[in-house]
Structure formats: structure tokens, C-alpha cells
Amino acid sequence: MVSRFLSGGLIAALCLLITPWGVAEGTMKIGIGRVVITPESPVWLAGYASRTKAGESALHDIWAKAMVIEDETGAKFVIVTADLIGFYMNQTEPIAKQVETRHGIPRANILFNASHTHCGPVVDNDGLHITYGLEGVEQERATAYTKHLGELLVQVIDEALADLQPGTLHWGIGEAFFGKNRRMYTIGGVTNNYNPIGPVDNDVPTLVAKSADGTIRGILFGYACHNTVTDLQQFNGDYAGFAQIEIEKAFPGATALFAQGCGGDQNPLPRRKIELAEKYGAELGAAVSSVLNGTMTPVTGPITARYKLIPLALTEAPTEAEVAKQLESDNKYVVRRAKKMQRQYKEDGKLPTTLPQSVQVWKFGEAVQLTALSGEVTVDYSLLIKHHYPKEKQFVMGYTNGCPAYIPSLRVLKEGGYEGAGAMLYYGVHGPLEPTVEQDIMNTIHELTKAE
Ligand SMILES: [Zn+2]
Known part of the structure; x- marks a missing residue:
């Protein structure tokens, strides 16, 4: 080898x-x-x-x-x-x-x-x-x-x-x-x-x-x-x-x-x-x-x-009303993320639609x-x-x-679980990522690999 x-x-x-x-x-x-x-x-x-x-x-x-x-x-x-x-x-x-x-x-x-x-x-x-x-x-x-x-x-x-x-x-x-x-x-x-x-x-x-x-x-x-x-x-x-x-x-x-x-x-x-x-x-x-x-x-x-910095698309964001409802959750992580999202709505008027990769x-x-x-x-x-x-x-x-x-890869995203979806909560991000995640990353790798 x-x-x-x-x-x-x-x-x-x-x-x-x-x-x-x-x-x-x-x-x-x-x-x-x-x-x-x-x-x-x-x-x-x-x-x-x-x-x-x-x-x-x-x-x-x-x-x-x-x-x-x-x-x-x-x-x-x-x-x-x-x-x-x-x-x-x-x-x-x-x-x-x-x-x-x-x-x-x-x-x-x-x-x-x-x-x-x-x-x-x-x-x-x-x-x-x-x-x-x-x-x-x-x-x-x-x-x-x-x-x-x-x-x-x-x-x-x-x-x-x-x-x-x-x-x-x-x-x-x-x-x-x-x-x-x-x-x-x-x-x-x-x-x-x-x-x-x-x-x-x-x-x-x-x-x-x-x-x-x-x-x-x-x-x-x-x-x-x-x-x-x-x-x-x-x-x-x-x-x-x-x-x-x-x-x-x-x-x-x-x-x-x-x-x-x-x-x-x-x-x-x-x-x-x-x-x-x-x-x-x-x-x-x-x-x-x-x-x-x-x-x-x-x-x-x-x-x-x-x-290259690429945007990874997130699934549709919760509305301001949905975020407000999450504040009533008895899960402290859901409440902390909702507070963060409320701040983002206040400061930016919207939630992020992508993550930088x-x-x-x-x-x-x-x-x-x-x-x-x-x-x-x-x-x-x-x-x-x-x-x-x-x-x-x-x-x-x-x-x-x-x-x-x-x-997650497309497989992991489809299977769900912690790495596919659940862990987004601990990162304070709504989600999961869209199924295009794997293709977007792999296409970028191919593009950068081929670049002269
Ligand atoms: Zn980890």
C-alpha cells in the first residue's frame, strides 16, 4: 500500500x-x-x-x-x-x-x-x-x-x-x-x-x-x-x-x-x-x-x-408563536433554546435558515x-x-x-436519533438539517479536489 x-x-x-x-x-x-x-x-x-x-x-x-x-x-x-x-x-x-x-x-x-x-x-x-x-x-x-x-x-x-x-x-x-x-x-x-x-x-x-x-x-x-x-x-x-x-x-x-x-x-x-x-x-x-x-x-x-464556506439548509424554522410556546416547556434545554431563538427574532426579525459549514x-x-x-x-x-x-x-x-x-450523513439523518436530529437542541439550533446536507458537502469536496 x-x-x-x-x-x-x-x-x-x-x-x-x-x-x-x-x-x-x-x-x-x-x-x-x-x-x-x-x-x-x-x-x-x-x-x-x-x-x-x-x-x-x-x-x-x-x-x-x-x-x-x-x-x-x-x-x-x-x-x-x-x-x-x-x-x-x-x-x-x-x-x-x-x-x-x-x-x-x-x-x-x-x-x-x-x-x-x-x-x-x-x-x-x-x-x-x-x-x-x-x-x-x-x-x-x-x-x-x-x-x-x-x-x-x-x-x-x-x-x-x-x-x-x-x-x-x-x-x-x-x-x-x-x-x-x-x-x-x-x-x-x-x-x-x-x-x-x-x-x-x-x-x-x-x-x-x-x-x-x-x-x-x-x-x-x-x-x-x-x-x-x-x-x-x-x-x-x-x-x-x-x-x-x-x-x-x-x-x-x-x-x-x-x-x-x-x-x-x-x-x-x-x-x-x-x-x-x-x-x-x-x-x-x-x-x-x-x-x-x-x-x-x-x-x-x-x-x-x-x-469554501457553504450554507447547510435547516428545515423550516418555528414561528415566533411556536417559540413562545416552547418557553413553557419543562425541559430546561428547550427553554434555553427558545430564549435564544426569541432573542434572534427580536434582534434579526428571523431565525437562521442555514448553518455555516x-x-x-x-x-x-x-x-x-x-x-x-x-x-x-x-x-x-x-x-x-x-x-x-x-x-x-x-x-x-x-x-x-x-x-x-x-x-449527519443522509443515512444518519434519515435514521434520526441523537446525531441525526436530537442533538440540535443542545446546539441551540432548530432543525434537523435538510436531506441535501450530504450532497452539498460531498459536491463541495469534489469541486475543491478538482480545482487546479
Ligand atoms: Zn460530540
């Missing part, structure tokens, strides 16, 4: 050297940045509605990390990963704009991926904010943390840009098996439990950055599975946090960056014990190590990046295609991308740039 693309990579390298239209011959450069984002004072923990107090300590530090790649033509590409429940567009867009202004790096060349740990801090602009219902001091703490986090994200990108030095990229895919489909079919419909016949994605895509002397500097790896092993009051990166620790121990001096895949309907099962998070982290670490210890495909540029496609020469989607993307998207394009080249990410809601 690797050798097939080794030849592709070599052909690309040769083309680069002899190309008559003059791609500037140069060396690839790599820059790495890392910064601890563990809150220094109590902040509410994101992910579970059942929590009753803020998190005050950490099982291990949580991180934001950045890898900057400068290809042979001098174009720069920025990947930021973080142990957070999600990234939100009202935070990532201003940062991307800042990076564009200060460093001349276009929006398409920057991506932010969150691990979706359920033991990270709540950020103020969290799409799931409605779940927690924070008020008073808890809200102030979340606001203060969010502001600080924004500064740290700029800092980690700046650090990686300042660190650029000649290097090489290498590619391979490992496997891990603890991620399980969590949409169980029952006579009464889909429930949140292990589904042994549901689709999964076992791939562990791994992109390794080495310095010119071969020292491993950065290891970007992915897996499609919720980071929901632990439901503690202590900040931690869950299985992905443990995996990064394991990998950094196995390759001293290297920075490990975890990217969440299309794990919207995948859970690490069984779960709820710290030992299990450690075990899955070790499994993922072993998968990455076996890729690094095997034959990897050399990756050459030029790298191309395409980005970012679609990003990067091509690394002939060796790797990286497709990154915003939201809690269900696994069918990853499998579809790997069906349409060579599976061996695909690095697919969900939870990138923003998190407007769960992003």
Missing part, C-alpha cells in the same frame, strides 16, 4: 525538479509550536450537561499545538490542534484573519482542529453553551478563559512560524480498533449504545515532519472517535491526550498533534475509567509508532489548499489529500471520501474551524 504511493511521490519530486514552467526549487521547511492551555483558575468543563461545578485541577496538561509547513515554493500552511471540545468560527476566523494580515498566509492555508475532549474548559463561544446554562461568575470565568485562549492560539502559531527550518514530510496509515459505532438499532429506533454492525473508521492517518538530519520533530495523527472515555472534574485530553503523551515519550523531542476525524457517531467503548483512556491512548500511540517504524511515503509539494481540501503533491470539515461529522463522510478517492492518500478531519452542530 505504501510502495504504490512511494513511486507517485518520486514522480512528483522529479517533476518538481524538471518542471519547465519554473516552480521555484527549494526546500520544505517545518515549524512547530506548543503551548499549555490548562486553565490556571477554575473554569466549567465542556461536554457533559450533568456537571454541577467547575473544573479545578488537571489529570495532565492540555495543549494547543501548531505545525507550519512551508512547501518548496515558499507557501506556508498552518495546522493548529488543541485539547478542546471544539473550535468556533467567531474565534478561529479573527485569528485566521490576523495570521493572514501579519504573515500573508491565506485563509485556505490555515486549519484549526479540536480533539473534542469532554474534559476541556468551556469556551465562551462554544456552540454547546446552551447545554451548560452558565451564569454569573461561571460565565465570567468562561469569558476570561476564552479571551486568554485566543491569545495562546495566536502565540502558538507565531511560535511555529518563527521555528521554520528545513525538513521533510512522511506519510503512512496505521490502525486502531477501540472506536465503536454508537448508534444502536433497536425496534423503537436508534439509541446511543454500541452498534456492532454500524460503520467505523479504524484508520490512523499519520503525517511526520523530520528535520534535515532526520530527527523527528512533529507527528500529526488522527482518529475518528469521540474523546469521551473520562467524565471527570479534572481537565485532561482523554484518550487523545494520553496518546500524545505516549508518542512524545516514544519519540523524545517530537511534538505529537492529535486531529479528530469524522468521529461524530463513534465512542471509545467500554469507557469511564482513567485506565481505559490510558489503554486507548497506548493503542493509538502504538499504531502511530508502527507507522513510524515502518516504511513511510515521502511527501513532496507543492501543496495546494482550497477552502467549512470545507477545506489540501493536496500534498501526489502523496496525501487532507479533507477537513467543520462540525461533529459522522463517520460516513470519511468512508465516502475514501471511496471516491485513493484510500491510501486520505487524511480526513472533522471538528475543524468551527462546530455548528452534528453533521
Whole structure:
């Protein structure tokens, strides 16, 4: 599987050297940045509605990390990963704009991926904010943390840009098996439990950055599975946090960056014990190590990046009268969403009819295609991308740039259940999405993939 693309990579390298239209011959450069984002004072923990107090300590530090790649033509590409429940567009867009202004790096060349740990801090602009219902001091703490986090994200990108030095990229895919489909079919419909016949994605895509002397500097790896092993009051990166620790121990001096895949309907099962998070982290670490210890495909540029923000249509919005009626519900989440919708009616005169979905496609020469989607993307998207394009080249990410809601495939939407419909409530959005969701996203991926 690797050798097939080794030849592709070599052909690309040769083309680069002899190309008559003059791609500037140069060396690839790599820059790495890392910064601890563990809150220094109590902040509410994101992910579970059942929590009753803020998190005050950490099982291990949580991180934001950045890898900057400068290809042979001098174009720069920025990947930021973080142990957070999600990234939100009202935070990532201003940062991307800042990076564009200060460093001349276009929006398409920057991506932010969150691990979706359920033991990270709540950020103020969290799409799931409605779940927690924070008020008073808890809200102030979340606001203060969010502001600080924004500064740290700029800092980690700046650090990686300042660190650029000649290097090489290498590619391979490992496997891990603890991620399980969590949409169980029952006579009464889909429930949140292990589904042994549901689709999964076992791939562990791994992109390794080495310095010119071969020292491993950065290891970007992915897996499609919720980071929901632990439901503690202590900040931690869950299985992905443990995996990064394991990998950094196995390759001293290297920075490990975890990217969440299309794990919207995948859970690490069984779960709820710290030992299990450690075990899955070790499994993922072993998968990455076996890729690094095997034959990897050399990756050459030029790298191309395409980005498009598309609107995903929502089903018809409730009227103002229907929203008013929802305020009388005895479900606190329905009431919170109704209050939000009432505000939207007051301020905008209407409710949103679409959700913003970012679609990003990067091509690394002939060796790797990286497709990154915003939201809690269900696994069918990853499998579809790997069906349409060579599976061996695909690095697919969900939870990138923003998190407007769960992003169901047409199948999941039709089946309903939490990811298909129910979870819209916790994102404070009416819904569900229209059945065009899958076609709209896949058509955009095809468009961006074909673009020259
Ligand atoms: Zn989730």
C-alpha cells in the first residue's frame, strides 16, 4: 500500500525538479509550536450537561499545538490542534484573519482542529453553551478563559512560524480498533449504545515532519472517535491526550498533534475509567509508532489548499408563536433554546435558515489529500471520501474551524436519533438539517479536489 504511493511521490519530486514552467526549487521547511492551555483558575468543563461545578485541577496538561509547513515554493500552511471540545468560527476566523494580515498566509492555508475532549474548559463561544446554562461568575470565568485562549492560539502559531527550518514530510496509515459505532438499532429506533454492525473508521492517518538530519520533530495523527472515555472534574485530553503523551515519550523531542476525524457517531467503548483512556491512548500511540517504524511515503509539494464556506439548509424554522410556546416547556434545554431563538427574532426579525459549514481540501503533491470539515461529522463522510478517492492518500478531519452542530450523513439523518436530529437542541439550533446536507458537502469536496 505504501510502495504504490512511494513511486507517485518520486514522480512528483522529479517533476518538481524538471518542471519547465519554473516552480521555484527549494526546500520544505517545518515549524512547530506548543503551548499549555490548562486553565490556571477554575473554569466549567465542556461536554457533559450533568456537571454541577467547575473544573479545578488537571489529570495532565492540555495543549494547543501548531505545525507550519512551508512547501518548496515558499507557501506556508498552518495546522493548529488543541485539547478542546471544539473550535468556533467567531474565534478561529479573527485569528485566521490576523495570521493572514501579519504573515500573508491565506485563509485556505490555515486549519484549526479540536480533539473534542469532554474534559476541556468551556469556551465562551462554544456552540454547546446552551447545554451548560452558565451564569454569573461561571460565565465570567468562561469569558476570561476564552479571551486568554485566543491569545495562546495566536502565540502558538507565531511560535511555529518563527521555528521554520528545513525538513521533510512522511506519510503512512496505521490502525486502531477501540472506536465503536454508537448508534444502536433497536425496534423503537436508534439509541446511543454500541452498534456492532454500524460503520467505523479504524484508520490512523499519520503525517511526520523530520528535520534535515532526520530527527523527528512533529507527528500529526488522527482518529475518528469521540474523546469521551473520562467524565471527570479534572481537565485532561482523554484518550487523545494520553496518546500524545505516549508518542512524545516514544519519540523524545517530537511534538505529537492529535486531529479528530469524522468521529461524530463513534465512542471509545467500554469507557469511564482513567485506565481505559490510558489503554486507548497506548493503542493509538502504538499504531502511530508502527507507522513510524515502518516504511513511510515521502511527501513532496507543492501543496495546494482550497477552502469554501457553504450554507447547510435547516428545515423550516418555528414561528415566533411556536417559540413562545416552547418557553413553557419543562425541559430546561428547550427553554434555553427558545430564549435564544426569541432573542434572534427580536434582534434579526428571523431565525437562521442555514448553518455555516467549512470545507477545506489540501493536496500534498501526489502523496496525501487532507479533507477537513467543520462540525461533529459522522463517520460516513470519511468512508465516502475514501471511496471516491485513493484510500491510501486520505487524511480526513472533522471538528475543524468551527462546530455548528452534528453533521449527519443522509443515512444518519434519515435514521434520526441523537446525531441525526436530537442533538440540535443542545446546539441551540432548530432543525434537523435538510436531506441535501450530504450532497452539498460531498459536491463541495469534489469541486475543491478538482480545482487546479
Ligand atoms: Zn460530540
